[in-house]
Structure formats: C-alpha cells, structure tokens
Amino acid sequence: MSASTHLRSVGLLVTAALALGSAAGCKDPPPTPDPAKSSEAAETPPATQDPAASPAEAPPTAASSELDLLLAWLPPDPLAVAYDRVGERLDPAVLAVVFAIPPKAADLLDERATLDEGLDVVFDGDAEPENWLEPSSLAFSVALSKSPYFVRRLRTDAGELGPLFEQGGFAKNTVDDIDVWLPGGSFPWRIAVLGEVAAFIPVDVPGAGLEPLTTARDQASSPVEQELARALTEDPMIDLVLFAAGPLVHFDVSQTIAQVQFALRRVPGPGTKVGYEGQVRLDPSGDVDECANALRARAHPEENQQVQQLIGEIAFAPEEGGVVGRLAIAPDQVKHFADR
Secondary structure (H helix, E strand, O other): OOHHHHHOOHHHHHHHHOOOOOOOOOOOOOOOOOHHHHHHHHHOOOOOOOOOOOHHHOOHHHHHHHHHHHHOOOOOOOOEEEEEOOOOOEOHHHHHHHOOOOHHHHHHHHHHHHHHHHHHHHOOHHHOHHHOEOOOEEEEEOOOOOOOEEEEEEOOOHHHHHHHHHHOOOEEEEEOOEEEEEOOOOOOEEEEEEOOEEEEEEOOOOOOOOHHHHHHHHOOOOHHHHHHHHHHHHOOOEEEEEEEEEEEOOOOOOOOEEEEEEEEEEEEOOOOOEEEEEEEEEEEOOOHHHHHHHHHOOOOOOOOHHHHHHHHHOEEEEEOOEEEEEEEEOHHHHHHHEOO
C-alpha cells in the first residue's frame, strides 16, 4: 500500500481525534466531557487580534491563506508530512519521547529544529531569518532523501533575497526558470525561491531536487493535501500535525509501526497562557493489545523527573485497530516541552 493511501484519512483523524474532552489546564480530565462546551471553547476567538501576531495567533483568514500557499507544494505521495504552526517553539525530542513517536517519524520534528539552528548560524544581522521568513512550515519526506523538504512563506519580496543569500555564502543556479541557491558551507539544504515561498531542498537529493515540488505544482491537489487543508482550516487551534507511513521501527515496541499520526491542539489558559491537547495514533504491524501494553510500560530513566511524569500520564488504549494515546498538557506543564 502506498504512502498516499496510508495518509488519506488524516483529516478525519485530526478533527475527530482532537476532541479530547479535557481542558489542558486540568491534569485529571473529567470522566464525562461536555462536547458542546469543548466545541464552544475551540471556536472562541481571542479577545483582540494583533496584526503582528505569530501564525499560532493569526486570524483564521490569514492562517488559511498561508496554509493553502504551503500545501500547494505538497507532492502526492509523501512518505511523511508535518505541518507546524506552533508559536513558541517546543522541544522535538520531548514531544517524541512523551508521545511515543517512532524515531523516523520524529525526524520531521527534529529536522525543523536543525533548519532553524542552521539558518541562525548562516544568516545574521539584517539577513537574520526572522526578517525574511515566516515561522510556519510544511515538511515532507520522499524516498530519494534521508532529510525532509521544508516549505516556508516569505516575509519579503523574492527579488530582495539575492544579496541576503550571497551574504550567507550561497551561489545561484537557475533550473527551469527557478532560482536554486546552493550552500557554500555545511548548511544541509539548497534554497529554491518559488514565488511567495522558499523551499528547502536536502543537499543529498540528486540533481536540483525540484521534481517533488514541480510535480505538486503541476498536478491537482492530492487527497492528503485536501484533507490537511480541510482539517487545519476547520480548527485553527491545531498547531502541529504529523503523519508517517511505515514500516517504522519503535524502540519501545517489539513490532514495527505501519503508520503514526500525531496532532497537537492549542487550548487557551488563564490570561495569555496556553496549554495543549495532544493525541498520537500508532497502527502496529502485529497485535494491538501487545503494542498498547508495551507503550503503557515505557520507562525512560534518561529523562528528567518532569518528562518522566508526563510519560506516565499519557493514556494508551486500543481503538479501531490501532493504539491511541492522549495527554492534556496544562499551561504550567508547557515549560517542560520548551526548546532546550
């Protein structure tokens, strides 16, 4: 079965799975949640809208415009895909260990952090990435590369980027009327300028690496793209989604994972604080109950006490042929996920 077939039901998972029935400000979710109240809370907009707000706080129309712009470059058959519009950066390693995300799937989260760090090293002063690049990102992986592609919206006109890239040691190469900037040092991505977005192409991809992007551009939207667009537009509080098709090795489970689906939903807390509702679904290649038991028995003594407590709080249970884990993260627990 192809990766696209695995990923076609993502919208249904995201919209249905994130109705966790608990406020992130409460460590112990109520046994019988009120769906009406949960829906009302999810649809309540912030009291005021700041034009300079981050994508996680942006008005739905702005978020939808950026979402459509990025998803337009998603190829039809990704092995894995992640959409990230988290405002305050979270530590990908903590997210992965708490929610039991297989390492290969978690690579999309890890590599986003690597991209941010690399950009900060290469570009500084007037060229620092915050001046020309929006924080939200689409990531996807293909068979030709060990690293994912990233697509991010530009904050400045594409015509103004040349001097910035040259300052960062990049050299321009034009392929099929697309400017592709090649790194002069150890930065592990090429940068392709595609109108209003920049695409980061892994340097290990043969040739210019444009084929997945131009394929997405030249074809009608795929089922994966349509479902992601629908789900993320309907609920602008969803800050992060990740889907990956296997087989994926999992260090806490003896069997491989056929598919993993993860989503993180922002929940307003007191004042300006926020919490999160997170859910992961793992579809094992073998016995579901055995997989659930192994996930419940996880032990990670290498983690600090706070992270170990979060690992113990996530509830895993068999559901419809897979294992689903849910966790409500209170505002005062978010600091344990802060980028370290």
